[in-house]
Amino acid sequence: MSRRWITERRREPYHRMAKEQGYRSRAAFKLKQLNSRFGFLDGARYVLDMGAAPGGWLQVAREVVGDRGLVVGVDLESVKPLGLNNVMTIVGDVTDGETLKQIIRLFPGKVDVVLSDLAPNVSGVWDVDHLRQIDLSRIALMLSEKLLKPEGWFVVKVFQGFEYNMFLEEVKSTFSFVKVVKPKASRKASAEIYLVAGNLRNFRK
Numbered sequence: 001m002s003r004r005w006i007t008e009r010r011r012e013p014y015h016r017m018a019k020e021q022g023y024r025s026r027a028a029f030k031l032k033q034l035n036s037r038f039g040f041l042d043g044a045r046y047v048l049d050m051g052a053a054p055g056g057w058l059q060v061a062r063e064v065v066g067d068r069g070l071v072v073g074v075d076l077e078s079v080k081p082l083g084l085n086n087v088m089t090i091v092g093d094v095t096d097g098e099t100l101k102q103i104i105r106l107f108p109g110k111v112d113v114v115l116s117d118l119a120p121n122v123s124g125v126w127d128v129d130h131l132r133q134i135d136l137s138r139i140a141l142m143l144s145e146k147l148l149k150p151e152g153w154f155v156v157k158v159f160q161g162f163e164y165n166m167f168l169e170e171v172k173s174t175f176s177f178v179k180v181v182k183p184k185a186s187r188k189a190s191a192e193i194y195l196v197a198g199n200l201r202n203f204r205k
Ligand SMILES: C[S@@+](CC[C@H](N)C(=O)[O-])C[C@H]1O[C@@H](n2cnc3c(N)ncnc32)[C@H](O)[C@@H]1O
Pocket: 024, 025, 027, 028, 050, 051, 052, 053, 054, 055, 056, 057, 058, 074, 075, 076, 077, 092, 093, 094, 095, 117, 118, 119, 120, 121, 136
């Protein structure tokens, strides 16, 4: 990490706000902004957060869900405990079927919201990073189809690139409501974008 990068990051308003407001990541503000526009967390009881470390989205989801229900986070990295009894975290790789089984077992039934902020460690070779990220997003899409209630929501971060349109079509054929959004807290220069999707087209019990 260069000194210039660290200085710029510290100067960045959302980084500062995250520190001041006790959020573990600036990403927390992206989820807040998406939820204030679409309200997918409002009234939700069961929420899955994929790619949860260090825990910013978990904090925001738990704030809205409150102490009823369950918020489950999964990540390759461990998440420092939030100290709240209805937040559970799994250390695991979502490309591993065992991790997916573990997630499914934690929920007593269907889920209201599946969130995915999954992103691989970037190699710097954009096509490679983009494809890896889309692969992770496809796993999140597959799991959302399996876990969500018919009126549930799927919110996913996507790195734009040559597979993006194909992935967007896959999300559109799975959900009848799909919006593409760039929240203010997402850096303009970054190629990430968020899809907010709702209402499963083919609900399977
Ligand atoms: C942008 S960060 C998530 C930030 C988080 N939403 C927050 O607010 O704190 C992306 C996360 O995806 C996780 N990740 C990447 N590949 C993964 C995989 N195969 N299985 C589980 N987590 C993965 C990374 O470890 C990283 O913590």
